Amino acid sequence: MGFSQTKDPSGITLVQVEGQLIVGNRQELKELIQAALDRNERRILIDFSRTGYIDSSGLGALVSISKRVRETGGELRLAGLNEDLRSLFELTKLDTLFAIAETPQQALASF
Protein backbone atom coordinates (compact mmCIF):
# COMPACT_ATOMS: atom_id res chain seq x y z
CA MET A 1 0.00 0.00 0.00
CA GLY A 2 1.18 3.49 -0.71
CA PHE A 3 0.58 6.75 -2.46
CA SER A 4 1.75 8.16 -5.74
CA GLN A 5 1.69 11.83 -6.53
CA THR A 6 1.68 13.60 -9.89
CA LYS A 7 0.68 16.98 -11.29
CA ASP A 8 -1.54 17.44 -14.30
CA PRO A 9 -0.62 20.05 -16.95
CA SER A 10 -2.91 22.64 -15.37
CA GLY A 11 -1.17 22.30 -12.02
CA ILE A 12 -3.71 20.13 -10.17
CA THR A 13 -2.07 17.80 -7.65
CA LEU A 14 -3.20 14.23 -8.19
CA VAL A 15 -2.68 11.73 -5.38
CA GLN A 16 -3.43 8.07 -6.00
CA VAL A 17 -4.17 5.75 -3.06
CA GLU A 18 -2.78 2.32 -3.92
CA GLY A 19 -3.95 -0.50 -1.67
CA GLN A 20 -5.57 0.40 1.63
CA LEU A 21 -6.09 3.69 3.45
CA ILE A 22 -6.08 2.63 7.09
CA VAL A 23 -4.72 3.50 10.50
CA GLY A 24 -1.22 2.35 9.53
CA ASN A 25 -0.72 4.82 6.65
CA ARG A 26 -3.23 7.65 7.13
CA GLN A 27 -0.58 9.93 8.65
CA GLU A 28 1.56 9.52 5.53
CA LEU A 29 -1.32 10.76 3.37
CA LYS A 30 -1.94 13.73 5.67
CA GLU A 31 1.74 14.68 5.53
CA LEU A 32 1.83 14.29 1.76
CA ILE A 33 -1.14 16.65 1.33
CA GLN A 34 0.30 19.10 3.84
CA ALA A 35 3.55 19.18 1.87
CA ALA A 36 1.58 19.98 -1.29
CA LEU A 37 -0.23 22.82 0.50
CA ASP A 38 3.11 24.09 1.78
CA ARG A 39 4.22 24.29 -1.87
CA ASN A 40 1.16 26.49 -2.52
CA GLU A 41 -0.59 23.71 -4.42
CA ARG A 42 -4.25 24.49 -3.82
CA ARG A 43 -6.17 22.16 -6.15
CA ILE A 44 -5.93 18.58 -4.97
CA LEU A 45 -7.53 15.42 -6.31
CA ILE A 46 -7.36 12.13 -4.43
CA ASP A 47 -7.98 9.16 -6.71
CA PHE A 48 -9.23 5.87 -5.23
CA SER A 49 -9.35 3.87 -8.49
CA ARG A 50 -6.65 1.52 -7.17
CA THR A 51 -7.82 1.38 -3.55
CA GLY A 52 -8.91 -1.85 -1.84
CA TYR A 53 -10.58 -0.67 1.36
CA ILE A 54 -10.65 2.29 3.74
CA ASP A 55 -11.17 2.12 7.49
CA SER A 56 -12.60 4.78 9.79
CA SER A 57 -9.11 6.17 10.47
CA GLY A 58 -8.68 6.66 6.74
CA LEU A 59 -12.06 8.38 6.52
CA GLY A 60 -11.07 10.54 9.49
CA ALA A 61 -7.81 11.47 7.79
CA LEU A 62 -9.77 12.60 4.73
CA VAL A 63 -11.99 14.75 6.96
CA SER A 64 -8.88 16.37 8.49
CA ILE A 65 -7.36 16.88 5.03
CA SER A 66 -10.58 18.45 3.79
CA LYS A 67 -10.57 20.94 6.69
CA ARG A 68 -6.91 21.77 6.12
CA VAL A 69 -7.41 22.34 2.39
CA ARG A 70 -10.42 24.58 3.08
CA GLU A 71 -8.45 26.59 5.66
CA THR A 72 -5.81 27.36 3.06
CA GLY A 73 -8.37 28.43 0.47
CA GLY A 74 -7.87 25.31 -1.62
CA GLU A 75 -10.18 22.81 -3.27
CA LEU A 76 -10.28 19.06 -2.72
CA ARG A 77 -11.96 16.49 -4.94
CA LEU A 78 -12.28 12.72 -4.49
CA ALA A 79 -12.72 10.35 -7.43
CA GLY A 80 -12.59 6.73 -8.52
CA LEU A 81 -14.61 5.28 -5.63
CA ASN A 82 -16.09 1.91 -6.52
CA GLU A 83 -19.51 0.87 -5.22
CA ASP A 84 -18.15 -0.62 -1.99
CA LEU A 85 -15.91 2.34 -1.16
CA ARG A 86 -18.70 4.78 -1.97
CA SER A 87 -21.00 2.92 0.43
CA LEU A 88 -18.63 3.80 3.30
CA PHE A 89 -19.03 7.50 2.51
CA GLU A 90 -22.80 7.13 2.23
CA LEU A 91 -23.18 5.17 5.48
CA THR A 92 -21.21 7.81 7.38
CA LYS A 93 -22.84 10.70 5.45
CA LEU A 94 -19.39 11.84 4.39
CA ASP A 95 -20.69 11.95 0.83
CA THR A 96 -22.32 15.23 1.93
CA LEU A 97 -18.97 16.64 3.06
CA PHE A 98 -16.81 15.90 0.01
CA ALA A 99 -16.95 16.78 -3.66
CA ILE A 100 -16.93 13.30 -5.18
CA ALA A 101 -16.59 12.70 -8.92
CA GLU A 102 -17.15 9.42 -10.70
CA THR A 103 -13.77 9.42 -12.46
CA PRO A 104 -10.47 11.29 -12.07
CA GLN A 105 -11.07 12.86 -15.49
CA GLN A 106 -14.42 14.26 -14.38
CA ALA A 107 -12.85 15.54 -11.16
CA LEU A 108 -10.04 17.27 -13.05
CA ALA A 109 -12.58 18.95 -15.31
CA SER A 110 -14.59 20.19 -12.32
CA PHE A 111 -11.86 22.39 -10.81
Next chain:
Amino acid sequence: MPSPLRLCVRRSPAPDAGQAATLVTLRLPSDVGCIEEAVELVTRHCLAGHRTLKKTRFRLQVVLSEALSNAIVRGNREEREKWVYVRAELMPDTIRVSVTDEGSGFDPSSVPEPIHPGQIDEANGRGLFLIRKLVDAVQFNEQGNSICMILRRP
Protein backbone atom coordinates in the same frame (compact mmCIF):
# COMPACT_ATOMS: atom_id res chain seq x y z
CA MET B 1 11.31 -8.35 1.59
CA PRO B 2 9.81 -11.12 3.76
CA SER B 3 7.46 -10.00 6.48
CA PRO B 4 9.05 -9.67 9.92
CA LEU B 5 5.76 -10.82 11.43
CA ARG B 6 5.02 -14.32 12.51
CA LEU B 7 1.29 -14.69 12.27
CA CYS B 8 0.11 -18.12 13.30
CA VAL B 9 -3.12 -19.51 11.91
CA ARG B 10 -4.55 -22.82 13.05
CA ARG B 11 -7.33 -24.52 11.18
CA SER B 12 -9.01 -27.21 13.19
CA PRO B 13 -12.50 -28.57 13.80
CA ALA B 14 -14.36 -26.34 16.24
CA PRO B 15 -15.27 -28.75 19.05
CA ASP B 16 -18.39 -26.92 20.16
CA ALA B 17 -19.73 -25.69 16.86
CA GLY B 18 -20.70 -28.82 14.97
CA GLN B 19 -19.08 -31.02 12.37
CA ALA B 20 -19.02 -28.51 9.57
CA ALA B 21 -17.31 -25.75 11.49
CA THR B 22 -13.69 -24.71 11.21
CA LEU B 23 -11.85 -22.67 13.77
CA VAL B 24 -9.17 -20.16 12.77
CA THR B 25 -7.14 -18.41 15.45
CA LEU B 26 -4.46 -15.79 15.13
CA ARG B 27 -2.44 -13.71 17.54
CA LEU B 28 -0.80 -10.45 16.61
CA PRO B 29 1.27 -7.84 18.41
CA SER B 30 -0.05 -4.37 19.22
CA ASP B 31 1.41 -2.79 16.11
CA VAL B 32 -0.81 -1.04 13.58
CA GLY B 33 1.71 -2.04 10.93
CA CYS B 34 0.47 -5.64 11.31
CA ILE B 35 -3.16 -4.88 10.54
CA GLU B 36 -3.11 -5.13 6.76
CA GLU B 37 -1.35 -8.48 6.75
CA ALA B 38 -3.59 -9.84 9.51
CA VAL B 39 -6.72 -8.73 7.64
CA GLU B 40 -5.58 -10.45 4.46
CA LEU B 41 -4.65 -13.63 6.29
CA VAL B 42 -7.90 -13.93 8.25
CA THR B 43 -10.03 -12.95 5.26
CA ARG B 44 -8.36 -15.58 3.11
CA HIS B 45 -8.96 -18.32 5.65
CA CYS B 46 -12.54 -17.22 6.35
CA LEU B 47 -13.52 -17.28 2.69
CA ALA B 48 -11.50 -20.30 1.55
CA GLY B 49 -13.61 -22.93 -0.17
CA HIS B 50 -16.68 -20.71 -0.48
CA ARG B 51 -18.03 -18.79 -3.44
CA THR B 52 -17.87 -15.27 -2.12
CA LEU B 53 -19.38 -12.03 -3.29
CA LYS B 54 -16.97 -9.12 -3.65
CA LYS B 55 -19.14 -7.19 -1.22
CA THR B 56 -18.76 -9.86 1.49
CA ARG B 57 -14.98 -9.82 1.13
CA PHE B 58 -14.94 -6.03 1.30
CA ARG B 59 -17.13 -5.94 4.41
CA LEU B 60 -15.02 -8.55 6.17
CA GLN B 61 -11.83 -6.64 5.34
CA VAL B 62 -13.21 -3.33 6.62
CA VAL B 63 -14.68 -4.68 9.87
CA LEU B 64 -11.56 -6.71 10.64
CA SER B 65 -9.39 -3.65 10.04
CA GLU B 66 -11.66 -1.60 12.32
CA ALA B 67 -11.76 -4.15 15.10
CA LEU B 68 -7.99 -4.71 15.01
CA SER B 69 -7.34 -0.98 14.97
CA ASN B 70 -9.64 -0.45 17.97
CA ALA B 71 -8.01 -3.34 19.82
CA ILE B 72 -4.44 -2.17 19.18
CA VAL B 73 -4.87 1.58 19.55
CA ARG B 74 -7.68 1.98 22.09
CA GLY B 75 -7.64 -1.38 23.86
CA ASN B 76 -3.93 -2.15 24.17
CA ARG B 77 -2.83 1.48 23.68
CA GLU B 78 -0.13 0.18 21.33
CA GLU B 79 1.77 -1.35 24.24
CA ARG B 80 4.05 -3.87 22.56
CA GLU B 81 3.90 -6.46 25.34
CA LYS B 82 0.14 -6.81 24.85
CA TRP B 83 -1.43 -9.03 22.21
CA VAL B 84 -4.58 -9.07 20.14
CA TYR B 85 -6.39 -12.37 19.60
CA VAL B 86 -8.57 -13.20 16.61
CA ARG B 87 -10.87 -16.22 16.63
CA ALA B 88 -13.01 -17.03 13.62
CA GLU B 89 -15.63 -19.77 13.66
CA LEU B 90 -16.52 -20.70 10.13
CA MET B 91 -19.87 -22.35 9.51
CA PRO B 92 -21.42 -23.14 6.12
CA ASP B 93 -23.77 -20.16 6.36
CA THR B 94 -22.09 -17.90 8.94
CA ILE B 95 -18.75 -16.36 9.87
CA ARG B 96 -18.27 -15.38 13.53
CA VAL B 97 -15.11 -13.37 14.13
CA SER B 98 -14.05 -12.29 17.61
CA VAL B 99 -11.27 -9.77 18.26
CA THR B 100 -10.05 -9.54 21.84
CA ASP B 101 -7.47 -7.20 23.35
CA GLU B 102 -5.73 -7.09 26.72
CA GLY B 103 -7.09 -3.69 27.69
CA SER B 104 -9.59 -2.86 30.40
CA GLY B 105 -12.51 -2.67 27.96
CA PHE B 106 -15.05 0.04 27.16
CA ASP B 107 -18.77 0.62 27.23
CA PRO B 108 -19.98 0.34 23.61
CA SER B 109 -23.24 2.08 24.49
CA SER B 110 -21.27 5.23 25.38
CA VAL B 111 -19.99 5.75 21.83
CA PRO B 112 -21.89 8.63 20.12
CA GLU B 113 -23.40 8.24 16.66
CA PRO B 114 -20.99 9.85 14.18
CA ILE B 115 -23.74 10.89 11.77
CA HIS B 116 -25.52 13.23 14.19
CA PRO B 117 -25.44 16.89 13.17
CA GLY B 118 -22.22 18.41 14.46
CA GLN B 119 -20.44 15.03 14.43
CA ILE B 120 -20.11 14.50 10.70
CA ASP B 121 -16.97 16.56 10.27
CA GLU B 122 -15.24 15.05 13.31
CA ALA B 123 -12.05 13.16 12.46
CA ASN B 124 -12.75 10.22 14.82
CA GLY B 125 -15.58 8.03 16.07
CA ARG B 126 -16.77 6.10 13.01
CA GLY B 127 -15.22 2.68 13.66
CA LEU B 128 -17.88 0.97 15.75
CA PHE B 129 -20.61 2.61 13.70
CA LEU B 130 -19.16 1.16 10.50
CA ILE B 131 -18.82 -2.29 12.03
CA ARG B 132 -22.48 -2.25 13.10
CA LYS B 133 -23.54 -1.18 9.61
CA LEU B 134 -21.45 -3.73 7.73
CA VAL B 135 -22.12 -6.98 9.65
CA ASP B 136 -25.33 -8.81 10.52
CA ALA B 137 -24.81 -8.80 14.30
CA VAL B 138 -22.32 -7.47 16.87
CA GLN B 139 -21.81 -8.72 20.42
CA PHE B 140 -19.43 -7.63 23.19
CA ASN B 141 -18.27 -9.48 26.24
CA GLU B 142 -19.12 -8.05 29.66
CA GLN B 143 -15.69 -6.45 30.11
CA GLY B 144 -15.92 -4.71 26.74
CA ASN B 145 -12.52 -5.88 25.51
CA SER B 146 -13.84 -8.43 23.04
CA ILE B 147 -16.07 -7.86 20.05
CA CYS B 148 -17.79 -10.64 18.11
CA MET B 149 -18.90 -9.82 14.58
CA ILE B 150 -21.29 -12.14 12.75
CA LEU B 151 -21.64 -12.17 8.99
CA ARG B 152 -24.07 -14.43 7.14
CA ARG B 153 -22.68 -15.90 3.97
CA PRO B 154 -24.88 -14.85 1.01
